[in-house]
Amino acid sequence: MTQPCAGQIPVVVLTGFLGSGKTTLLNHLLHRSGGSRIGAIVNDFGSIEIDAMSVAGQLGDSTVSLGNGCLCCAVDAGELDEYLERLARPSARIDVIVVEASGLAEPQELVKMVLASENPHIVYGGLVEVVDAAEFDATRERHPEVDRHLGIADLVVVNKVDRVPDAERERILGVVRGFTDRAAVVAASYGRVDVELLLDRKPVGERVGQLSFDDLHHHEPDDAHHDHLHSAYESLSFSSEVPMSPRPLMALLDSRPEGLYRIKGYVDFGAADPRNKYxxxxxxxxxxxxxxxxxxxESRLTQLVLIGAGIDVPALEKELEACREYAPQAGAEDEHSMWGVLRYVQEPEGD
Ligand SMILES: Nc1nc2c(ncn2[C@@H]2O[C@H](COP(=O)(O)OP(=O)(O)OP(=O)(O)O)[C@@H](O)[C@H]2O)c(=O)[nH]1
Known part of the structure; x- marks a missing residue:
């Protein structure tokens, strides 16, 4: 990855399709960073910043969040610059900054934005692409652009290998290697990669990672963002102070439409489990x-972000509203109401 000058902080761009495991990998880095201090800039697609919430506890004041929309389509890079400035100030004592892109962002655009920064304290530190092994074929089929993203990465993490048989893992690693040039390709579960891989800085000559300056300076027409992954996706951000009823919510989730690819957030099941958030x-x-x-x-809120292509956002919102427990009464939930939820709880395997 790019060789920084003395005092310059490398900025690593972390990308990967929706749900591939970027936040999980970032959390792994934060836990295993040893003596290095990591700053993070998290870009959520939805207006409720679920990813930022998932890493905020680890970082205190060294995380900043750029919510609501893909960073790659920011009108100008000013906001990113402002955040880079904040994290790069000497008093923050940060050694490396990781920009976690939304799962629909265009990696090339993000790299351009980092390179365009005039902040003398930072230097572009490379592009990390996370791939979901279990969804690999389906994602490539729907979005052939993903192959191009692999071609410009410096490090590809083939994540979720615990969900595929060994032979399948080898096949996927082979396909990924076919799209990369000099990038390191590693298999991982729960984003557990050797932290050195990201913090390691190798000189890269006149190329910026796998992305040549020609690629970066290639002029895009103004409407080029129509080709971006996120142009086909819509998101719904849902928030409720009223707890959710487990049975109707599970009925909704179990019958969710094909196009509703990603759901993330936190649920308050109220009286059905007053001790835990989910x-x-x-x-x-x-x-x-x-x-x-x-x-x-902690305020007891349900906060959900739903992202999909071809989804009926107003209808989904109504369905979620109908899952709210409008007249909670003691004992209103029968003792088995959580069974539908508990079917989907597993022992934590992440770190
Ligand atoms: N089985 C398995 N699950 C994983 C692994 N890595 C992440 N997950 C799960 O996959 C889901 C999505 O992980 P995230 O880290 O939130 O994915 P993301 O790429 O940040 O998601 P977006 O920001 O929405 O694009 C979570 O339920 C994780 O616990 C893995 O290696 N194996």
Whole structure:
């Protein structure tokens, strides 16, 4: 990855399709960074910043969030510059900055934005692309652009290999290597990669990672963003102070439409489980709940972001509203109401 001058902080761009495991990898880095201090800029597609919430606890003041829309289509890079400035100030004592893109961002545009920054304290540190092994073929079929993204990465993490048989993992690694040139390609579960791979800085000559300056300076017409992945996607951000009723919510989730590819957030099931909030993740047909105790004094909210192509956003919103428990009464939930949710809870395997 790019060789920084003394005092320059490398900025690593972390990309990968919806739900591939970028936030999981970022959290792994934060836990395993040893003596290095990592700053993070998190870009959420929805207006509720679920990803930022998932890493905020780890970072305190060294995380900043760029919510609501893909960073690659920001009108100008000013906001990014402002955040880079904040993280690069000497008092923050940050060694490396990771920009976690939304799952629909265009990696090339993000790299351009980092390179365009005039901040003398930072230097572009390379592009990391996370791939979901279990969704690999389906994602490539729907979005052939993903192959191009692999071609410009410096490090490709083939994640979720725990979800595919060994032979399948080898096949996918082979396909990925076919699209990369000099990039390192590593297999991982729960984003557990050797932190050195990201913090390692190798000189790259006149090329910026796998992306040549010609690629970067190639002029795009003004409407080029129509080709961006996110142009086909819509998102719904749903928030409720009223708890959700488990049975109707599970009926909705179990029958979710094909195009509703990604759901993430936190659910308050109220009286059905007053002790825990439930982080929820759906990626394609895969659904998981992760219960964790409410922190003392934490506001009990349900906050969900749903992202999909060809989804009926107003209808989904109405369906979610109908899952709210309007007249919660003690004992209103029968004792089995959480069973539908608990089917999707697994022992934590991440770190
Ligand atoms: N089985 C398995 N699940 C994983 C792995 N890595 C991540 N996950 C799960 O996949 C889901 C999505 O992970 P995230 O890290 O939120 O993915 P993301 O790329 O940040 O998602 P977006 O920001 O929405 O694009 C979560 O439920 C994770 O726990 C893995 O290696 N194996």
């Amino acid at each position: 982080a929820v993740h759906a990626v394609g047909r895969f659904l998981r709940f992760y219960p964790e105790p409410w922190a003392p004094g």
